[in-house]
Amino acid sequence: MGMEQKTHFKVDKSKCIGCGKCVNTCSGMVLSLGKEGYPQMRDFERFGWRGCWRCQHCLAVCPTGAISIFDKEPENSLSLPPSEMGGYMEQLVLSRRSCRGYLEKNVEPQMIDRILNAMQAAPTGGNSSSVEYTVMSAIRQMILFRIPSSAATESRLTKPASTIKRQ
Ligand code: SF4
Numbered sequence: 001m002g003m004e005q006k007t008h009f010k011v012d013k014s015k016c017i018g019c020g021k022c023v024n025t026c027s028g029m030v031l032s033l034g035k036e037g038y039p040q041m042r043d044f045e046r047f048g049w050r051g052c053w054r055c056q057h058c059l060a061v062c063p064t065g066a067i068s069i070f071d072k073e074p075e076n077s078l079s080l081p082p083s084e085m086g087g088y089m090e091q092l093v094l095s096r097r098s099c100r101g102y103l104e105k106n107v108e109p110q111m112i113d114r115i116l117n118a119m120q121a122a123p124t125g126g127n128s129s130s131v132e133y134t135v136m137s138a139i140r141q142m143i144l145f146r147i148p149s150s151a152a153t154e155s156r157l158t159k160p161a162s163t164i165k166r167q
């Protein structure tokens with residue numbers, strides 16, 4: 001199976017204007033313009049270094065929305081935020097505080113999904129998104145998780161300092 005099939009990389013030739021922006025931005029340098037002037041993907045051994053990074057930059061930069069990859073379609077992409085968002089972002093970062101007081105109730109599953117969706121887009125090396133999250137969706141799970149870990153911590157702290165090992 002060719003890499004274009006593995007990545008589901010597709011170019012809508014009716015939209016492509018041959019600008020080459022997708023080729024120039026390709027993190028893995030796997031794209032080039034073919035003889036007809038449309039982008040094509042070369043074969044590669046594996047994803048990551050020396051292959052496609054899964055960054056989706058090709059889709060993001062295309063000015064005409066001609067590229068789809070990994071079954072992501074440009075028409076389903078969010079539009080860019082308004083320019084004043086920069087000020088809000090600064091305000092958000094500067095007013096951020098730690099919070100360690102929580103309500104005794106489960107978080108709505110829809111809210112968790114929304115947060116996870118946003119976290120998928122968090123910055124990672126080369127947009128590779130090679131990060132895993134563990135979600136405890138119910139208070140009860142969280143309590144069961146905390147009990148053994150806090151008991152273990154207490155037991156370590158009550159031992160003489162010389163017996164505490166670094167992990
Ligand atoms: S996803 Fe990234 S690395 Fe893969 S073809 Fe597109 S721009 Fe290149």
Ligand code: SF4
Nearest residue numbers: 016017019020022062
């Ligand atoms: S960025 Fe879009 S329009 Fe430009 S060459 Fe690539 S597919 Fe074609």
